Amino acid sequence: MNENTELKLTAAEVEAVIKGGLPSATQGGFHVEEVRQGYARIRLPYSPWMLRPGNLVSGPALFTAADAAMYALVMAHIGPVVMSVTANMNLHFLSAAPTGDIVAEAKLLRLGLRLAVMEVSLFTGAEKSFVAHVTGTYALPRRR
Amino acid sequence: MNENTELKLTAAEVEAVIKGGLPSATQGGFHVEEVRQGYARIRLPYSPWMLRPGNLVSGPALFTAADAAMYALVMAHIGPVVMSVTANMNLHFLSAAPTGDIVAEAKLLRLGLRLAVMEVSLFTGAEKSFVAHVTGTYALPRRR
Amino acid sequence: MNENTELKLTAAEVEAVIKGGLPSATQGGFHVEEVRQGYARIRLPYSPWMLRPGNLVSGPALFTAADAAMYALVMAHIGPVVMSVTANMNLHFLSAAPTGDIVAEAKLLRLGLRLAVMEVSLFTGAEKSFVAHVTGTYALPRRR
């Protein structure tokens, strides 16, 4: 499923790099919970900016978590390159998202030389409801 | 391309409804610039939360603008129903997004009884660079 | 992940219904290998129409298999309704697809009253290479 056999960064290292790039409202408790071969899981703690009418977590908040999880997954595998950019994201919203922390689990579908393709499952609220499924592509910088 | 021949709300009415649902950081200058048959254009004024490293507008900010434009477009055509929900969104990021206001132009591809399908073009910065293209589906409430 | 606790059709019943709807070139050995709660797996035997230059399985052939797998999954769960229609499909092509049978594994992400959201993994060739990942939405007929 991917060509690397070693991770380039630990969860703590990934967390430090990503934190600087998140909107300030989000940096507070942002946490990279786990990275391993082909997998990364992050937590975006609940914050009032995430709220949408109906006492739900908004689409932009879910997008933010999915994007951070994909970035964490790529960075753990290829190192702290700044030049990786999201080429596309496809989001399916599955059910109303109860307020609470967002947990995002990202898995590699393919890590090539030029593109990384990933899927992300998003969970929110006290019961970790499965609220959205995301796939996306990162364009990778040239590596040796 | 759609079954309605009259809009249900003016740009000002749409703006008032959406403003309440946006993250507070965004409500400031949010503006529905135009709605007409099959079309809506909104402006999300630049705000520091949108910034990402490299002096660029972030993905979550672009998502927010696309989502607001789709919501404005649907609402102008079917009225201020609260129950419309985004079923999916597909985003292609085309080029680095220079900082500045985000302008989002949404067009109806299909307005059915149960689903509305739309495309959105996103522009940022002083030169209105074309930075992202989005398609998405809204699940519509039952209407009579 | 879905609201039903019983399947409505067996693999053999699903196969019989789908076979009639496939292009004739494909009907030959089409096989629904397994259906269970939230899951369906089909096999589309290799046939010359699938070939593309480079001795590879073509995109249209992969699309056909993904669509048939989604249809099998939906039908097993809601019965042989003819009115289900594909609303959207998003395909990520992961690697060159070696010629051979196509196996498609479909999983339910969400079975609601009006929409079913699924993901499909596609494998081809003697070594069952993972060649494409697909998500899609079906609009469901009104049920009681």
Next chain:
Amino acid sequence: MNENTELKLTAAEVEAVIKGGLPSATQGGFHVEEVRQGYARIRLPYSPWMLRPGNLVSGPALFTAADAAMYALVMAHIGPVVMSVTANMNLHFLSAAPTGDIVAEAKLLRLGLRLAVMEVSLFTGAEKSFVAHVTGTYALPRRR
């Protein structure tokens, strides 16, 4: 919207290259009707393999036309490179597709060095019904 100012191939040249790569059932009347800066239009003549129950054009047939139109568009702009590959495609099916020729209009959203992003509108039948909207990404070979 793209970096090239000259097309590399004419419509007739593009047609000749693509024809060899299509399934044999489709090669008959396949026609590249027009290519110009940022635009290509192809026609896939109706053929029995396209039929699905309900006297409609099938999803796989629509996919085939969209893929051929994207390939024609890319090839007209960068030349007859064989190494371009579809990285992803996102299809929205808008309405039942009446039988008849499929016309696919493809437009460049972005032609970069490594990726081309395009949108395709699909029309079928005697009244050229707008039946599907597609976006997609091609990974391009290294050029000088």
